[in-house]
Amino acid sequence: MPHRAAESSEPVRPLSRGEARRRAFLDAAADAFLEHGFEAASVNEIVRRAGGSLATLYQQFGSKEQLFQAAVEERVSRAIAPMVHAADHNLPIRQGLQAIGEAFLGALVSPGGVAIFRVSIGEARKFPEVMRTFLLTGPDRVRQVVSAYLAARAPQDGCSFASVERAADYFCEMVRGRYQYRALADPSFQLSQDDIRVHVAAAVDFFVRGAGGD
Amino acid sequence: MPHRAAESSEPVRPLSRGEARRRAFLDAAADAFLEHGFEAASVNEIVRRAGGSLATLYQQFGSKEQLFQAAVEERVSRAIAPMVHAADHNLPIRQGLQAIGEAFLGALVSPGGVAIFRVSIGEARKFPEVMRTFLLTGPDRVRQVVSAYLAARAPQDGCSFASVERAADYFCEMVRGRYQYRALADPSFQLSQDDIRVHVAAAVDFFVRGAGGD
DNA sequence: ACTGATCTGTAGTACATATTACACAATGGT
DNA sequence: ACCATTGTGTAATATGTACTACAGATCAGT
Numbered sequence: 001m002p003h004r005a006a007e008s009s010e011p012v013r014p015l016s017r018g019e020a021r022r023r024a025f026l027d028a029a030a031d032a033f034l035e036h037g038f039e040a041a042s043v044n045e046i047v048r049r050a051g052g053s054l055a056t057l058y059q060q061f062g063s064k065e066q067l068f069q070a071a072v073e074e075r076v077s078r079a080i081a082p083m084v085h086a087a088d089h090n091l092p093i094r095q096g097l098q099a100i101g102e103a104f105l106g107a108l109v110s111p112g113g114v115a116i117f118r119v120s121i122g123e124a125r126k127f128p129e130v131m132r133t134f135l136l137t138g139p140d141r142v143r144q145v146v147s148a149y150l151a152a153r154a155p156q157d158g159c160s161f162a163s164v165e166r167a168a169d170y171f172c173e174m175v176r177g178r179y180q181y182r183a184l185a186d187p188s189f190q191l192s193q194d195d196i197r198v199h200v201a202a203a204v205d206f207f208v209r210g211a212g213g214d
Numbered sequence: 215m216p217h218r219a220a221e222s223s224e225p226v227r228p229l230s231r232g233e234a235r236r237r238a239f240l241d242a243a244a245d246a247f248l249e250h251g252f253e254a255a256s257v258n259e260i261v262r263r264a265g266g267s268l269a270t271l272y273q274q275f276g277s278k279e280q281l282f283q284a285a286v287e288e289r290v291s292r293a294i295a296p297m298v299h300a301a302d303h304n305l306p307i308r309q310g311l312q313a314i315g316e317a318f319l320g321a322l323v324s325p326g327g328v329a330i331f332r333v334s335i336g337e338a339r340k341f342p343e344v345m346r347t348f349l350l351t352g353p354d355r356v357r358q359v360v361s362a363y364l365a366a367r368a369p370q371d372g373c374s375f376a377s378v379e380r381a382a383d384y385f386c387e388m389v390r391g392r393y394q395y396r397a398l399a400d401p402s403f404q405l406s407q408d409d410i411r412v413h414v415a416a417a418v419d420f421f422v423r424g425a426g427g428d
Numbered sequence: 429a430c431t432g433a434t435c436t437g438t439a440g441t442a443c444a445t446a447t448t449a450c451a452c453a454a455t456g457g458t
Numbered sequence: 459a460c461c462a463t464t465g466t467g468t469a470a471t472a473t474g475t476a477c478t479a480c481a482g483a484t485c486a487g488t
Contacts, residue, residue, distance in 0.1 A: 017434075018434075043477085044476085052436075054438095056434085117335075118335055121332055121335050122332060124399060131398065139395055169392055173388055177380075178353065178354075187339070202380060206376075231455070231465075267468095268446095268448095272446095277447085
């Protein structure tokens, strides 16, 4: 037994080399799965792109299913991070919602966001865990951010709601609007920063006036 | 050449027998594709369920792709029909929106609706036509119905909008809310008729008050 | 530089599945 | 009742792909 390693059940730091390969595999796998879906993506193709060896991949992940799960979940949680920082409780209601809404809609219609959405939903029956992760770290997290912001800021701006959670829900769905559908249907569909601003501003206006603000 | 058939290029009525087989194929195919997705569904399994013969299926549809397209598109357009009849321009705004909203949300979270949504989006990259059909006969159609209803009825109930189309968009998205996500994530998720009523009523309330009604 | 472990490259296995070929049975108009 | 057309059953082809086996290269710690 090693005398310097921690006596706990830690995996003894299989760090540098294996970890690098693992990262490369995960990245290539996420690309392939997000582009083609689970069934249509080929493991050999993933290895070819990642540069490693098929044997190593199977030693590290065990099966195509587990690789899919790991790759997509990692990509999901990474894509959401920037959105959380858009909430600033010191901004007045219209500006605050505008900032959150723009970050949200921008992520939704980005190619990466569309791909994640598509594959999470498309494979949800075979991989309920992936869908669960997507929901928890995606829509639910955003709703939570909006909800916290509304609770903290809405009263001093004259807005009130029967239920803050429901109001946050409504706001998120209004921002999504039809644009996510369009992006899902047409890969060439793009929203400029201006489009996003305008659409979010309209939603904020409808929302704030409905809640008694201004 | 037959002396009674039209001299045009009509397919000479291959009616009764072929049409019956065709229906059976389409139905079994839709079931399989909606359950497993395009890649994972097996043509042999479809034939086994439909009862016909593999050769006939290929003679009628040509390929798995074309079968998928025909089967899913037919199922899509059939699922939407009942929703259109929920719009009654003589009902006052709250009742009218309530009726449309209940029909909409009920269809969205029904097992069939969830399956159609999942497969349309999941296979949208490989089958953009299916996604297009889904959008046109589904969300777009509902928005159109809501939009027409609002334009016809909102003024006499004291509601006004900067843009009727956008307002219709918002209403539809508010009704969807988080429930469609939940249904997508959890196959056992169900909404009772009461749940639907309550959720739609809350959305109608928020929407009508935001638009200056009541 | 040496050694034990880990990664690499290639090739092979097992299996599933879309698609076709062909001989035979059922059908429907006359 | 006949006959051409169309559906049926089975089996074969061809291809792709997940996964494994194994010999050799590459690395990390001493």
